[in-house]
Amino acid sequence: MYLFDKLNQYATEDYYPWHMPGHKRNLELMKNFNPYAIDITEIDGFDNLHNAEDVILDSMNRAARLYHSKHTFYLVNGSTSGILTAISGCTNKGDKILMARNCHKAAYHAVLLNELEPVYLYPQYDDKKGIQCGYSAKYIKRMLIKNPDVSLIVLTSPTYEGVISEIEEICELAHERNIPVLVDEAHGAHFAFHEAFPTSAVDLGADVVIQSVHKTLPAFTQTALLHVNSNLADLDRIKTYSSIYQTTSPSYVLMAGIDKCIDMIEKEGTKLFDNLITNLKDFYREAKSLRNLRVINYEGRDLSKIIISTKETNMTGTKLYDILLTDYKLQMEMAEADYVLAIATIGDTKEGFVRLIDALKRIDAALELKEKTNRISYAPVEAEVAMLQHEAFLCKKEQCLLEDSEGKIAGDFT
Numbered sequence: 001m002y003l004f005d006k007l008n009q010y011a012t013e014d015y016y017p018w019h020m021p022g023h024k025r026n027l028e029l030m031k032n033f034n035p036y037a038i039d040i041t042e043i044d045g046f047d048n049l050h051n052a053e054d055v056i057l058d059s060m061n062r063a064a065r066l067y068h069s070k071h072t073f074y075l076v077n078g079s080t081s082g083i084l085t086a087i088s089g090c091t092n093k094g095d096k097i098l099m100a101r102n103c104h105k106a107a108y109h110a111v112l113l114n115e116l117e118p119v120y121l122y123p124q125y126d127d128k129k130g131i132q133c134g135y136s137a138k139y140i141k142r143m144l145i146k147n148p149d150v151s152l153i154v155l156t157s158p159t160y161e162g163v164i165s166e167i168e169e170i171c172e173l174a175h176e177r178n179i180p181v182l183v184d185e186a187h188g189a190h191f192a193f194h195e196a197f198p199t200s201a202v203d204l205g206a207d208v209v210i211q212s213v214h215k216t217l218p219a220f221t222q223t224a225l226l227h228v229n230s231n232l233a234d235l236d237r238i239k240t241y242s243s244i245y246q247t248t249s250p251s252y253v254l255m256a257g258i259d260k261c262i263d264m265i266e267k268e269g270t271k272l273f274d275n276l277i278t279n280l281k282d283f284y285r286e287a288k289s290l291r292n293l294r295v296i297n298y299e300g301r302d303l304s305k306i307i308i309s310t311k312e313t314n315m316t317g318t319k320l321y322d323i324l325l326t327d328y329k330l331q332m333e334m335a336e337a338d339y340v341l342a343i344a345t346i347g348d349t350k351e352g353f354v355r356l357i358d359a360l361k362r363i364d365a366a367l368e369l370k371e372k373t374n375r376i377s378y379a380p381v382e383a384e385v386a387m388l389q390h391e392a393f394l395c396k397k398e399q400c401l402l403e404d405s406e407g408k409i410a411g412d413f414t
Helices: 003-012 055-067 078-090 105-113 137-146 167-176 235-244 252-287 317-328 350-367 389-394
Strands: 016-018 071-075 096-100 117-121 153-156 181-184 208-211 224-228 294-296 305-309 330-332 339-343
Touching: 016 350, 055 071, 055 224, 055 252, 071 078, 071 235, 078 105, 078 181, 078 208, 078 224, 078 235, 096 105, 096 137, 105 389, 117 137, 137 167, 153 167, 167 181, 224 235, 252 294, 252 350, 317 330, 317 339, 317 350, 330 339, 330 350
Parallel strands: 016 330, 096 117, 096 153, 153 181, 181 208
Antiparallel strands: 071 224, 208 224, 294 305, 305 339
């Protein structure tokens, strides 16, 4: 079966998307959007993303106003291109940077390409919840004292699981030293639109913020935003690198998708997000009746990331993921050893929430008579840096068995 046919077949089946993209294939929400009718190239009157002066510039400025950003750039190569752009634009070859160990791989690629020296920041691990914590300002201050010569701080906040770092306090510490802060807020493009969500890094003083609108908002896969908010980030260099890391044939369908998303939020955002929060609160209230499975939620976390923990049962997260998919046609975003993650957006329906909680209740009831086991979870191991990434990348390498690899230097990302 060809990909197009397989996708069309999937679209007709009763699978519910508890995963990105944020439009959730909700055709009622995304009505009057025919991609073929607006798929053009850079013809007269329709501007150019790489030198925006007219309608695209107006659209990006509209997004900037909505997000309280000084400058906003559309990205059609995802947050990946935004991270590459921002790190390249804020550093020089050979610079030292503070970088979260749980950054997206695009940050590692930027380190490699720019021959940077990363000083890794390691998140604490909440063994009870089975997830990584955010970064505290106290920890960042300690690392800045040890490394006063860094030129950039790169953080991921929120994490995949919706965990937030102390961005405002970290930015204050960095700015005292004239160091810009780059926040990968790919999973937080919705933060600005309801008080129930954490505050966006754009409003907390971060110099550069990258957001994936496709992850949590009704927009097409690959669409993202890059916000520049201070003079500590070189705007001209960022513009240049944005063109380097993006296609010279930017899709007008993708850009129009961002524009339509912004328009929808401006006109209907309050109603749509109020409805989402109501559905989420109802879901979390119902989830309190679960006796074995546990839905994790606490103050300060992004409640739209639904974490269903299996840690206190003898079921793994992977097994729960498989059961939800096979028996209930609920497609989750991902599974880890001790939990399953679902992403909720304004594209979700009340029916979708009801299907999820009903499935969890049935699965939970079947677990009641099973003996519970407490599995041990481990925090990320602090790696010893034997050589810089670009040095290892250019070295001659050899393959070996995993059991023979102890003590050797990894020749690639693992």
